[in-house]
Amino acid sequence: MADKAYSSRGFRAYLRHRGIAHTIQEKTDQRRHHLGRGRHGGRPPRFEREVYRRRNIVERCFNRLKGFRDNATRYEKTATSYQAAVTLASFLLWARSV
Incomplete structure (x- = not known):
């Protein structure tokens, strides 16, 4: 579990590479950018509110x-x-x- 400060794509990729499960809330500007790209924005990152x-x-x-x-x-x-x-x-x- 990490703070919003660690929500970058690179940090998430590093955690996935190491096999570490993570729950990091996405920043609002990252979410806007992600949604603004439409279907080319990719799948939104997994986020479990109760775990966070x-x-x-x-x-x-x-x-x-x-x-x-x-x-x-x-x-x-x-x-x-x-x-x-x-x-x-x-x-x-x-x-x-x-």
């Missing part, structure tokens, strides 16, 4: 994790200690919600 809406949950989680300053600025130098800090922050967020 679930992306919001993941983004909100990352934004809450950014509230912990040590994770946002990456004070930890090793990957293990950074992962421990993110795990601890996730646990604290979960504990607050219960």
